[in-house]
Amino acid sequence: MTAATDGLLRDLAPQVLGAVVRRYGHFDAAEDAVQEALIAAATTWPDSGVPDGPKAWLITVAARRLTDLLRNEQARQRREDTWKLPAAAPAADEEDADDTLILLFMCCHPALPRAHQIALTLRAVAGLTTVEIARSFLVSEPTMAQRITRAKQRVKASGVPFRMPADRDERLAAVLRVLYLIFTEGYASTAGPSAYRAELSREAIRLTRIVHRLMPLDGEVAGLLALMLLTDARRDARVGPDGVLIPLAEQARARWHKDFIDEGVELVTAAMSAGPSGPYQLQAAIAALHDEARSAGETDWPQIEALYGVLTEMTGSPMAALNHAVAVAMVHGPTSALRMVEDLARDKRLTDHHRLHAVRAYLLEMSGDVDGALPAYQEAARRTQSSQEQRYLRMKAAELARNLRGP
Structure with missing residues (x-):
């Protein structure tokens, strides 16, 4: 199966599942039927070509498979009452949903x-x-x-109808x-060969x-x-021509998408001025401070550090706390940030996560402790499932090893 076909199937899968559940219900069985339709497409399309209307093709195959599944599970009368019901006319608002x-x-x-x-x-x-x-x-x-x-x-078991729920706020x-x-x-991406x-x-x-x-x-x-x-405005600048990840501070900001930045800044500015801010608004405000800085050196780290402090207190997220530690290092130096990371190392949610070791390595390198940073980078590389992150972390470790050996 080609990468293009794989991408098409991934894009269509939730749409097909939604369409099948809308028409026939039976969410659990419908998901199995859609998976079998996707397998059929992955098997036949490389030879026969992608059909005209690939979504309709998948829905048809999935519907047939769902019919078979229900026929095997239900008596004839029950089957006629459920899987063979005529499609009800959708409400006006559902037609556009x-x-x-x-x-x-x-x-x-x-x-x-x-x-x-x-x-x-x-x-x-x-x-x-x-x-x-x-x-x-x-x-x-x-x-x-x-x-x-x-x-x-x-x-x-809930038997919920397939329509936009009235309790959507909940x-x-x-x-x-x-x-x-x-x-x-x-x-x-947390795993696999692609970073994006x-x-x-x-x-x-x-x-x-x-x-x-x-x-x-x-x-x-x-x-x-x-x-x-x-x-997402930074997506094109995250990976170099050789496929190696590029840290935010080293990215070519001319490659960032200004239209996304302008829209994002406008959205978060309006949202934060309209009332109390929640976690997503705080994270967006932090992202805006990074994106609006003309260079890494002009980044407003004191403001970012303050926002991460509020975000960490609001959410209790260990990842927010790790990012807060990095911001603290940029404002106050690595010593106090390292103490924060050592405290976070006792959080069971981070015990096996590579990012804890990656941040610790970065802070140790920042403090001049190359002997401590090298094994921390190596440990982070061992723990990540992303081949792109693994490659970057190993490169950092190799660079420090060369520095330790000297000329």
Whole structure:
């Protein structure tokens, strides 16, 4: 299967699942049917070519497979009452709704625990693997697999209709968290050969734009959209011609996308001036400070340090705390920042995460402790699943090793 076909199937998967669930219900069985349709496409399209209307092709194949699954599981009369019901005419507002967005809100049913909502949506809407989702949550793969299975069972048992829910405000926090994780996995892939998965980032931005149109006065929706745009603006400058990651401070800012920056700054400025700021607005404000600086040396680190302090206190996030430590180092020097990192090392959520060791390595290098930084970079490289990050961290370690050996 070609990379183009793989990308097309990934883009179409949530749309096809949404369409099948809308027409026939049976979320759990529908997901299995869609997966089989995707496998059929991956098997046949390389030889026969992508058909005209590939989405319709996938929906047709998935619907047939769903019919087979239900026929095997249900008696004839029950089958006729469920899987062979004529399609009901959609309401006027549903005709304009995006099936993928409806699927997203449906997965974020308030009867599900928050972690289960997010995990299920990442699996069904974004098409992430269980391993990728587990890594985003800092939990083991078996634990995440159990969460996804239980969530599917709860959605199946609930019998919720496939339409935009009336209680969408109650589901919004989970929806935004899902969109954030989808974007993050796209922009900074946690595994695999590519540092950037454009299809995930694009889909997250597209869906967040739709949510923003639905809820234009919600500051956190605007903040999340701004954060995505301000971050994705740097995508072309993140990787060099040789495929090596380029740190933010060393990126060619002329390659940043000014239209995304301008839109993101406008969004976050309006949102933060309209009322109390939430976590996504704070992160967007930090991203805006980076993007608006004409050079790395002109970055307003004191303001960034203050914002990370507020964000860490508000969320209790260990990743926010790590970023706060870096900002503290840029303002006050690495000594106090290293003490912060040593305290964070006792947080079980970070025990096996490569970023803890990468930040520690950076701060040790910044302090002049090359002997300490070298093994920290090596440990970070061993722990990351991203080949791009692994390559960068190993290059940093090799560079320090050469410095230790001397000329």
